[in-house]
Amino acid sequence: MTGTEKETGVIRAVVADDQAVVRTGFVNLLGTQEDIEVVGEAEDGVQAVRVAAETRPDLVLLDIRMPRMNGIEAAREILAGAGNTTKVLILTTFGLDEYVYDALAAGASGFLLKDATFPELLHAVRVVAAGNALLSPEITKRVIGEFVHARTPRPPVRSVGELTAREAEVLALIARGLSNAEIAHRLTITDHTVKTHINRLFTKLELRDRAQAVIAAYELGLARVGGGTG
Template identity: 55%
Template sequence: MIRVVVADDQDLVRGGFAMILDAQPDIDVVAEAADGAEAVAAARTHAPDVILLDIRMPGMDGIEATRRICADTTTRVLILTTFDADDLVYEALSAGATGFLLKDVRRDALAEAVRTVAAGDSLLAPTVTRRLITDHISRPSSRPAADALAQLTTRERETLGHIARGLSNAEIAGAMTLSEHTVKTHVSNILTKLGLRDRVQAVMAAYESGLVVANR
């Protein structure tokens, strides 16, 4: 059973998401939170697998809440956002969020997103990923050395390229004619060698290093 906390300052939004998720046979909403401070407390008290967290809330916002949750717990943070909050999404990802969803997400996609994050994968909404990456790589302080990928093998570099293009492990396996187990090994090696937390950071590293070029 996937344990979830839903945090949003709007009662109807929070209640709606909680109802949709609680109706799933494999998901249990263990708590709700109306602001960032409550979200942090709920994460510490209930130790959920995933917390669905609004990026804009009164008092402690979603960014600071994400930073504290990721520092103090093993809970994975899935950010809820809108089209006009890409800059905040960047900050949330830097704070440790696993990914983000737009608030108008379909109910079936919402449940699947929670399952994806709970399974250890990262999630980036494709409608805002390009703007996010463009913003990220334009920040000088975040740009790594161009030779950061030199320690990767040819296969690992190819795998990283596929990750940056949004392919799942199964899709990468098909594209490279490998087993999923081998792909998982490549992904693990990439994260370890580059000192990355997850696939979100791997995507950023691929663009930062020039391995993949954003289409603007």
Template identity: 55%
Template sequence: MIRILIADDQAMVRQGFGALLAAQPDLLVVGDAADGAAAVSQARRLDPDVVLMDVRMPVMDGLEATRQLTGTPGTGPRVLILTTFDLDDYVYEALRAGASGFLLKDAPAADLVQAVRVVAAGDGLLAPSVTRRLIAEFASRPRAQRPRPTALNGLTPRETEVLRLIARGLSNQEIAADLVVAEQTVKTHVGRILAKLGLRDRAQAVVFAYESGLVEAGA
């Protein structure tokens, strides 16, 4: 059973998402919160597996709440950010804050249910349109010459190649097709990449790939 906390300042959003998720046999909504501070407090009290986190909330915004909940590696819930197109400026910062995934608020109901399951299972999830905009955001920044982190030296050539494809927004299935290997092989590579680089999930791998200079937008 996946335990979920819903944080959004709109009561109708909390109630609507709550009803949708509670209807699933493997999902349990353990609580909700109307602001970031309450989300942090509720999460520490209720110990959910996943927090659905809005960005713009009173008292404390979703970015700071995410930082507080994911600040210690290996502890705390996974955070799935609920975003809309006008919140794209927050996507990169939310990734850095420790969010494990993003979902557009107008996504189909089935996508929300699947997103919760994917994030709970330990996989990062980025909506395709969010990934494209994230890459575009990197492309608009001045390129600084930075040395590659030594951690990259621990990756095999194939793992490095897989990391590049992850950063492009490809799914495991798409990576498997691109490299002509089994999807399970890709999953194994992804797991080893995360372990070697000390990353929480796929979403952090995207940030690492760009910040390390391994991948450059538009290249």
């Protein structure tokens, strides 16, 4: 799934990473773009929360492993509060499955590998700033899927019985990385109908975005490791 990039306006971003070289690299790269303005930097989670509160950016690029407060706790703090429109894009290295899962569950809109290419970085920032989840079928779904099946079972907080058969079908297709247009084509329904189903299932399951929808699909057994649906 690709998502829709932000088309107008300047994206105000904060970069938080305890590695100065990595942080400076991201800041310099983003600074070359006319539609992106870096309004703050942070070297740990506590500072990231403070800078985000002071600057109210559109997006925070947030490293998971940072001193004083890790990226997951910082994401919860940054995203807390009614009317908060800031988005969080997690910076990580491949293999931190548990951290990625928990960050998405905390409300982050996706994650970006630290060795991503420049075009991938720009695409990720623009997609997440536009309000979309960055869910790569090749990376994100596999990471979430593997960890959901490996983690210690917990009491279910959601039930597939809350959804209609069609809503469950739409949720399963979201977990497979399909866009609204692709879901409409697959189910032979209109884009508007797809949006209606998504809005309803988001309300029923109390989901924030497509990232949390993918997690819910795995928890409810509507998706499984290997790319299939339940």
